[in-house]
Amino acid sequence: MRPGHLFGLETEYGLLIHNPKIGIPPEMLVHQIRDYLFEEQKAGLIDLHHRAHDEPPGNGGFLLNGGRFYIDMGHIEYATPECTGLSEVVAFDRAGDMLLNQTLEKMGLSEDASFIKNNVDYETGATFGSHENYLVSRDFPFTEEGLGHLVPFLVTRQIYAGAGRLGANFVPDGFVVLGDPEFPEIPFQISQRADHIVSDFYQWVQFNRSIINTRDEPLADPGRYRRIHLLLGDSNLSEYATALKVGTTAVVLDLIHDGVAPDISLLDPVTALKVISRDPDRRWEIRLENDKPATAISVQRNYLEAAKKYLAGKDQDTDWILQAWEETLNDLETGEMEKLIGRVDWASKLWLLENFMAEEKLKWDDPWLKSLDLEYHNLNPERGLYFGLEEEDKNCRRTTSACIQQAMQMPPIHTRAAGRAMLIRKLMQHSLPYMVNWTSVYIGGESFSMVDPFKTYLKDAKGFFENNEFIS
Amino acid sequence: MMMQFERRERPLDPVEKPRDTGGPKKPDTDTSRDKLLKRMRKVDPKQSERYRQRTGE
Numbered sequence: 414m415r416p417g418h419l420f421g422l423e424t425e426y427g428l429l430i431h432n433p434k435i436g437i438p439p440e441m442l443v444h445q446i447r448d449y450l451f452e453e454q455k456a457g458l459i460d461l462h463h464r465a466h467d468e469p470p471g472n473g474g475f476l477l478n479g480g481r482f483y484i485d486m487g488h489i490e491y492a493t494p495e496c497t498g499l500s501e502v503v504a505f506d507r508a509g510d511m512l513l514n515q516t517l518e519k520m521g522l523s524e525d526a527s528f529i530k531n532n533v534d535y536e537t538g539a540t541f542g543s544h545e546n547y548l549v550s551r552d553f554p555f556t557e558e559g560l561g562h563l564v565p566f567l568v569t570r571q572i573y574a575g576a577g578r579l580g581a582n583f584v585p586d587g588f589v590v591l592g593d594p595e596f597p598e599i600p601f602q603i604s605q606r607a608d609h610i611v612s613d614f615y616q617w618v619q620f621n622r623s624i625i626n627t628r629d630e631p632l633a634d635p636g637r638y639r640r641i642h643l644l645l646g647d648s649n650l651s652e653y654a655t656a657l658k659v660g661t662t663a664v665v666l667d668l669i670h671d672g673v674a675p676d677i678s679l680l681d682p683v684t685a686l687k688v689i690s691r692d693p694d695r696r697w698e699i700r701l702e703n704d705k706p707a708t709a710i711s712v713q714r715n716y717l718e719a720a721k722k723y724l725a726g727k728d729q730d731t732d733w734i735l736q737a738w739e740e741t742l743n744d745l746e747t748g749e750m751e752k753l754i755g756r757v758d759w760a761s762k763l764w765l766l767e768n769f770m771a772e773e774k775l776k777w778d779d780p781w782l783k784s785l786d787l788e789y790h791n792l793n794p795e796r797g798l799y800f801g802l803e804e805e806d807k808n809c810r811r812t813t814s815a816c817i818q819q820a821m822q823m824p825p826i827h828t829r830a831a832g833r834a835m836l837i838r839k840l841m842q843h844s845l846p847y848m849v850n851w852t853s854v855y856i857g858g859e860s861f862s863m864v865d866p867f868k869t870y871l872k873d874a875k876g877f878f879e880n881n882e883f884i885s
Numbered sequence: 886m887m888m889q890f891e892r893r894e895r896p897l898d899p900v901e902k903p904r905d906t907g908g909p910k911k912p913d914t915d916t917s918r919d920k921l922l923k924r925m926r927k928v929d930p931k932q933s934e935r936y937r938q939r940t941g942e
Contacts, residue, residue, distance in 0.1 A: 429936050431929070431932065431935075433935065439938065487939035488938070490941075534936055536933065539939055540941070542941055542942045768921075773926075780933065781930035784929060784933040785925055787933055788932075796927075796928075801921050802917075805917035806917070
């Protein structure tokens, strides 16, 4: 049986130091910010235990909203709690952004540093992730054939989910680059991560980044659930883009589970990912496995038509997804990019950059553009270019500022994040040894299991806390 | 003080969802453009050089 939708997002943030005189590199400053979050702002409970070889005690912790902040490979990373609705996942994603920006303000550092929600560093070629998680049932066809139905959708969804970037990063095909290769000039491309995806299926998450990550780590009852973990996407600033990316992907997973997904295969998915992203004319032409030509829009329309046929009327979220998906594809097809401002990050960024270039008489290779590209992703609302757009056009929003404020403190109310958050609140009022994980909480040697993400566990968690000896 | 927050929050979804206004509209780019260009001119042209991040996942 197919479960309802349950998803979560993970973001690795960049940190830009505006004032070098503060004398601390970003990878060290994130440790101070994390400590301030947990120790001064009381945002949650810092880990007391070793979670993994690279997550020693104190490396991170769970939050009052049921999500998690931690340090990963020099970046501060936020994982939303488990969410069941689109506006909910958008609110909890932005709650992480706002918590970090608020922490910089409270530390008196908002003039000296900014969090940047992007996925590339132009100076070193580094990339860092935006990960998506979708819960599916254990009987989801997690096979090459089943997942094969997902690949063409994922390769082409960047036309509305991409965040856009200047230039390109040419990752070598082999271990050794012979000669002095010449690379084409790419002034602008629509995806930040496309350059860094080098395989279609793989189980690890660094260096050999794949279109679909095949690691089997459900963080739930493994007999009932599986987690689809994706790392090919960009971090979105636009709420509309976040909702459309997560929503369309969840709908396509439903089609695959039900055996009604379109039967499409691409000739070379990894190459197609880059061809689409780098196409300056935005015709997005690719080749199918039978060598027939197609476009990213036509591939997306195949999935949209199947979703309209089998899933229309299922619930409010699904109907919003189907309508927004169709409208966005229509606008992409007509090439009226101004209609996409605020709804599609790459189109918004491109519009801003082209206007600025015309005004200041700049060319694509002017270094100022790289700085403006970064500023699009700046999470300080006073500085960030996306926030400037949002002030002008409220149609790009899918939640409200009040909801985001609430999501910084409170968990989603329909998932186990509610039970986890309740135990975190109680633990913050008592001095007890604890160990909090996604699927369980240990207190004073007693364990409380939460393997069903769709249960809130509120009553059971309250009983567990109040009836155990550790509280006496 | 923390206890008073427990389970008293209103549901996030869909009560607070913004009302749909009949589909997206093109923003009033003529009036917003100047404000945005002003914001862009304040950006330090060299800030990208200081953005040095480690590779993540």
